[in-house]
Amino acid sequence: MTGKTLTLRLKVWRQDGPRAAGRFEEYDLPGISVDMSFLEMLDVLNERLNADGHEPVAFEHDCREGICGSCSLMINGMAHGPQKGTATCQLHMRHYRDGDEIVIEPWRSSAFPIIKDLVVDRAPFDAIIQAGGYISAPAGSAPDANSVPIPKEASDSAMDAAQCIGCGACVAACPNGAANLFTSAKLAHLNLLPQGQAERYSRTVAMVDTMEDHFGSCTNHGECEAACPKEISIDFIALMNRDYVKAQLFNRRLAGQRR
Amino acid sequence: MATATAPAKRKRELPWPITFYRSAVGKKWVMAISGVVGLGFVVVHMIGNLKLYLSREEINLYGEALREFPKHLLPRTVFLWITRVVLVLALAVHVHAAASLTRMNARARPRNQQYQSPRDYQVANYASRTMRWTGIIVLLFIGFHLLDLTWGGGGADFERGDAYNNLVRSFDRPLVAAVYVVANLALGVHLFHGVWSMFQSLGVNNPRINKARKRFAQSVAAIIVIGNISFPIAVQAGWVDEACVGTEHGEPCEPSGLKF
CATH class of the missing domain: 3.10.20.30 (Beta-grasp domain)
Structure with a gap:
């Protein structure tokens, strides 16, 4: 001291x-x-x-x-x-x-x-997670470690995204009140891993649509990235945009992902 | 008795382009694509206008070539009109998406939810924060520019087909020259953010090109602004003069062009 x-x-x-x-x-x-x-x-x-x-x-x-x-x-x-x-x-x-x-x-x-005072209700974040922030896997006993091979780069990237603590600083800092950084991080940490592939595109559409029910839209100021306590990159927003466009423009029926 | 319930009828899905455009991410994608169309136009327009510095004949023949393109494959002006329709549609959808997203953002951060304390932007730059204003300036300017040099209602003597003299007569007026300079500076600021932002909206993001994206946007904005504002400045400075006053279009004419 x-x-x-x-x-x-x-x-x-x-x-x-x-x-x-x-x-x-x-x-x-x-x-x-x-x-x-x-x-x-x-x-x-x-x-x-x-x-x-x-x-x-x-x-x-x-x-x-x-x-x-x-x-x-x-x-x-x-x-x-x-x-x-x-x-x-x-x-x-x-x-x-x-x-x-x-x-x-x-x-x-x-x-x-x-x-009250400095406390805000961040429930819309929960709504976004409920819309697709999970994988539907058979929940048997815990699988063996490393039974699913994951490339190092993919797991690094997914872990970078998974650092998001859902504090809402991105929304607070965004001049548009957009939650794209939060949603893109939550999407990326599942969409980059093998376990997340099966529901990749339906998850992306569900979470983005839920996000847009509550928040503003992204104009690429970059304020969210500067405010983020976990320094999550807006590169994940680009990934989310790409996945959303793919999900909407291409036929996903074959992959069993058509809503 | 067991009653079989019919499977709930799925809600009729809207056609995918509408579903896609209804989302903000989709609108940004459409803005990026229509922005690319607009950017392509602005680049070609600027390069074509550089023919002003060759001679009256060169730039007027260039104008005629645009009407004739692609020569014998299509009747005259058909391609030109297709291009015009595409450009107008791109502009319309770009403006509509911008207006609709602006309303959405205003709802997300309404007046009673603004920060009360002085709030400083960390990384948002002047260009990104003024997109809607530079966009409106450019939109108004497009109206004036069409009136001035396409339809000939801008107040200067206008002769259809004589792009060279129309342009020089228009830019000879200092106020009009100033309008062109200001509008093109606004366009440059708009492109500075828009061209970079387009990569994000389209999801074009790769560590190998991420640094180059910003440099590309800066270069494009600089080249467009320098090229476009050089025309009114050249006329105001007297480097480019009106040619062949009094002669009718198509008659022999003294060589004109860049003079120092």
Whole structure:
């Protein structure tokens, strides 16, 4: 522990409920250790609010090690804050200076309505996964490891896509509120593997169509890739586009994939 | 008693082009394809117009050749009209898809869902954020340009078939020259993002060509802008002058063209 502390000025979005009008509230927060994570800093804020008899700030968090995708804060206009390739929980206060003003907002998109303060409802992501984010395999006993040969490149690529933690930063950062990066990552991690081939095209159509029921469309700004805590590439969006076009334009009846 | 239930009748599927175009990914694909058509036109148009720098005869004969193409295989202007119909359809579908996707995006991020704090773009550039405005400028410009140099209603003296003099007389007006320059700069900005974006929308993505995609877009935009704005600038600078004033089209004419 370095023992160094910061005094911060926070501007936090407070909203009592889904239908309530929100507002920014300002808090002066002294005594923040530079070793704290961003969420621990918010914990300190909430403890002080509690102690003073105020309602604490609602924000989502769970694993606090960058793998669950619960934390979701727009920090000074950047999804998950200024540090590239990290979720909010992995952002540390040593990146801030004494006296900094930090503006904290929830994700904003009509697909992600605010539940309270900084918490949004990301249920449309679940709808996309339900539409095709699985393989229909006979679920017997666990198969032997390496019984299905997978080329190294394919498994690397699939694992890159599978890193998506579904946090929604891509939607939050996209000027169009599009979820193409999320959906393309979820598609790619199944579509690139042998087990995903049987349902490749029906899955692509089902997930893309569900996505478009909720979200905006991609205009290739690249903001999602810049905001993604797992640095997932927009190359996967191109792959999704290609698979979707193939699925719609070619006869899939022979492959048993005609809807 | 067991009752056999008839299998639920499947909902009648729409023809695939409609199903495909109804999706946003499909619309972007259509925008990319119609964009390629438009890009092809813009490139050929720019290269053809460079004949302005050869002579009046050269560019007017080029215009005539476009009407005659492909000579004896089709009656005169048939191919030209087929091309025009394809271009108009491509433009129409490009604009329709853009308008419809813009509405979809506005619904996904409506006014009451905008960020309240100052929000800075990380990688989105000026071109990608102004596509709809540069697109509208180019669309308005296409209307003006057709009126000016195809139909002859742009205010300058117009003689059908004399592309050279029509062009010079039009560009001699400083305001019109400025309009052409501004519109072509907008076209360049539109192409800068559009040409790169087209690869993504079509799913043309390969580590071997990904770097080249951006460079290709930049080169195309630069070449088109430099070529196209050189024409009004050359006329304004007096490098290209009106030729054979008073003589009728087809009469012998002094050689004209690039003069320094």
